[in-house]
Amino acid sequence: MEPLTEQEIRAAFVNCSKGEAKRLNVPRDLAEQPWADLDYLGWRDPQAPDRAYLVIALDGRPRALAMRASNAGSGQTRRSMCSMCLTTHSGGVSLMVAPRAGRAGQQGNSVGAYMCSDLACSLYVRGKKDAGVGARLHETITLEEKVRRTVANLAAFVAKVSTA
Numbered sequence: 001m002e003p004l005t006e007q008e009i010r011a012a013f014v015n016c017s018k019g020e021a022k023r024l025n026v027p028r029d030l031a032e033q034p035w036a037d038l039d040y041l042g043w044r045d046p047q048a049p050d051r052a053y054l055v056i057a058l059d060g061r062p063r064a065l066a067m068r069a070s071n072a073g074s075g076q077t078r079r080s081m082c083s084m085c086l087t088t089h090s091g092g093v094s095l096m097v098a099p100r101a102g103r104a105g106q107q108g109n110s111v112g113a114y115m116c117s118d119l120a121c122s123l124y125v126r127g128k129k130d131a132g133v134g135a136r137l138h139e140t141i142t143l144e145e146k147v148r149r150t151v152a153n154l155a156a157f158v159a160k161v162s163t164a
């Protein structure tokens with residue numbers, strides 16, 4: 001994806017108030033992110049690790065989500081699969097819950113998805129980060145197709161959150 005500035009990221013949030021978007025922690029090392037290998041940028045708030053965020057460019061427009069991560073306590077040792085990039089981890093998948101945009105979110109409606117806890121889907125798909133033995137399905141599709149599938153899964157999640 002194309003590199004984004006802090007301002008662009010803050011302006012892209014679809015499911016939190018402008019005030020929250022202004023205050024939340026955006027990574028300070030934006031210049032060092034491996035943008036060329038990223039389909040989306042995801043991060044945890046270092047001061048509040050249950051807060052997770054992601055930003056993705058859809059149709060050339062950045063869209064960002066604020067989410068709550070919940071680690072399924074006793075299930076930590078079970079292998080589970082990220083529903084975005086389909087990487088299987090032992091304990092490295094979290095349920096990310098995003099309040100829906102607008103009134104629905106204010107009324108407590110949210111959308112959840114299982115995602116790589118470190119939000120590094122792009123790097124697992126490209127083999128730049130290793131999730132351990134058996135992490136990848138044996139698939140015959142190309143990297144390009146896997147990337148397209150991951151982006152499609154994320155786009156569907158963003159759409160579900162954005163629909164008021």
Ligand SMILES: [Zn+2]
Pocket residue numbers: 082083084085086087115116120121122124
């Ligand atoms: Zn993933």
